Amino acid sequence: MSPSPAILWTSAEAAAATGAAPSGSMWEATGVSIDSRTVDPGDLFIALAGPNHDGHDHVAAALATGAVAALVHRLPAGVPEDAPLLLVKDTMAALQDLGRASRARSGARVAAITGSVGKTGTKEMLRLVLGGQGPTHASIGSFNNHWGVPLSLARMPRNVRFAVFELGMNHPGEIAPLVAMVRPHVAAITTVEAVHMEFFASTEEIARAKAEIFSGLDAGGTAVLPRDNRHFQLLASAAGTASVRTFGSHIEADARLLDCGVDPAATLVFALLGDRPLSYRIGIAGRQWAMNSLAVLLVVEALGGDAILAAQALAGMSAPKGRGQRRVVPVMGGSIELIDESYNASPVSMKAAIAALAAARPAKGARRVAVLGDMLELGGGGPDMHRALAEAIETWNIDAVFTAGPLMAHLHHALAEHRRGGHAESSEALAPMVVRALRPGDVVMVKGSAGSRMGRVVQSLAEGG
Structure with missing residues (x-):
């Protein structure tokens, strides 16, 4: 028999975190969901109200599917009077409160990843290699925005050694509130490129927006930066008092790519990690995977993991959906x-x-x-x-x-x-x-x-x- 899922939230903890007025019986949730179509038995369902859909219209369906309770900001139709509800002023704000409470109680070593490209792949490499070194939690897919980040935080198990969160943006000012919730020990930027240029006057503006990730970096934290990028000096300056570690082909990079060979199914990497020569295989084809794997090794080191074991584990990497x-x-x-x-x-x-x-x-x-x-x-x-x-x-x-x-x-x-x-x-x-x-x-x-x-x-x- 498989072990029972660990308790993620009790009714009392969720109410305290969100300032909710609870109704109905007490409960224990083993998951958190915002989509009634994918609710699992044991989930806490959060009824978010968006421009096209309102989760309050699906509370009854979520409870019928097995959700143990629903977080709402109005009483939904079609549910019993004694339904297990948490009533708040605004469910989006309550989701963020739940994420902050999860981060506050966690003893995990936390990394946050952003960049113009390569965020999700880098996060997935970290999920793989850290998972071999201790219990690891990471955001799924590209849950990297104003609802995806707090949802990923709220889903973080109580006892994990490592946690990795992806932070995205396409306008200035979007990363700062996300990283304030995550409060990472390590913040990594994969690269700065001409992406989302519809909303920026220059790639320098994009670099400054990406550098917002350092505003929430834990005191004594580490910034992992692309040494080859033309905005490296701007990013390093924005990192302030953080310890700066760099990756790239540059001779001064802490993790330096010497060469890589790409075949149809994999990438063979030859690199220097500090003074240590490394060769390892990544189970996906592409030079970009080689470069971002160097950022992964630096993040692992900064989190207190074993970078050599991490490099060996990358042979088991497979491409995320839609990304190769x-x-x-x-x-x-x-x-x-x-x-x-x-x-x-x-x-x-x-x-x-x-x-x-x-x-x-x-x-x-x-x-x-x-x-x-x-x-x-x-x-x-x-x-x-x-x-x-x-x-x-x-x-x-x-x-x-x-x-x-x-x-x-x-x-x-x-x-x-x-x-x-x-x-x-x-x-x-x-x-x-x-x-x-x-x-x-x-x-x-x-x-x-x-x-x-x-x-x-x-x-x-x-x-x-």
Whole structure:
């Protein structure tokens, strides 16, 4: 028999943390949920009111599914008078209060990760390697915003040795309140690049927004920074009195990448950690994984873990969903290899994905095929940034490129004619075109910003093929 889930919150603890007025019987929760569709028995359900949906409309369903109680700011319809409820002034504020209370009671060593790209992958590498060295909690998926961070905190078990939280933003001022809740011992920035340029005048402004992560850093904490980044000095200065540890190819980096070899399924890393030479394997293809793995080793050291054991554990790393997952898909006459990078995209991550595709090995006579959707939130420079991808396509000798969206039309027209696979105004219109054009043995990489919905192409290839 599997052990019973540990108690996360009692009714008294949750009421004290949120200032709630409790009703109904006492309870003990083993989880926290904000989605009635995925409530597990034993969850505390928090009824958040958003612009399109109000969780209060689903309290009855959550309780019927097995939630032990609901946190609400108005009495919901369809629930018994004696239903176990916690009534607060505002459920979003109460979720944040619950997150703060969880952080306050925790003895975990805590890391917070931000950056223009690579946040989720770095967080997942940390989840893997720290998990081998002690009980570890980490935010799931990309729960990195104003509700995802406090929810991840509220779900943190009482007795964990390590905790890792991802912090995201696309406007100035968004990281500071998140890191104030997390209060990390280690704050890492993966990189600063031209992402979300629609909301910033320059990458320097992005760097200053990312540097808000240091405002909540624990006294005596450590900042882990990308030494090769052009904004390194700004970030190091913003870290203030924190101990600064650096990663990159720079000769002065504390974790220095000497070389890496990329094959279709993995990345072999040669590095220096201080004066110690290291070689290790990461179970995902891509130079960006090698670089971010160096940040992982520095974070592990700063948290009190064993960086050498962590490096060895990275061989077991697999790509998070939509971030380089590979699968074989049957097509007429054989199969293709599908690389799913559909979760999101920016100019720097798009170039990294194209380079990773170049390392793939199609069957004899087959092709490397890129299927690309619009990169969004780039502001007025968007068209030029899309056109500029043609250089990477040419450099890495990608055989065929299919594009979707008005911005990707600029890339389509910039490509050499023999590389143009086809263009459509949407991912939905592009999908059947790609399915028809594929040949057995092709390796196909699909990528685009979340708003370009390139996951539809992935689904069509997986089902239609």
